[in-house]
Amino acid sequence: QVQLVESGGGLVQAGGSLRLSCRASKRTFRNLNVGWFRQAPGKERAFVAETTWSGFRTIYTESVEGRFTISRDNADNTVYLQMNNLKPEDTAVYYCYTDAENGRNWGQGTQVTVSS
DSSP: OOOEEEEOOEEEETTOOEEEEEEESSOOOTTSEEEEEEEOTTSOOEEEEEEETTOOOEEEOGGGTTTEEEEEEGGGTEEEEEEOSOOGGGOEEEEEEEEETTEEEEOOOEEEEEEO
């Protein structure tokens, strides 16, 4: 099992930036996925961005394309989500995840609130 700890959430005005971090307790295979979902109030958890620990590929949901960037630091077992030009509709709890030998592992979530 892999423990994930997120940080970096907070309150920001529209147009501002935040960087979320998610540190894994141990390494997984480099071709396995790591990424972010988010859950807005009253809505289901939704996909945001994903890469692999090797960085082989990166995908984003359309609404964040060009504003968010996912990256990772394999030496520190950490994945980042740089969020620029934030909008009120980006307000949500953001969850990181990584696939591992035991399946998909989730972090506890970090709140991002964007004021208009």
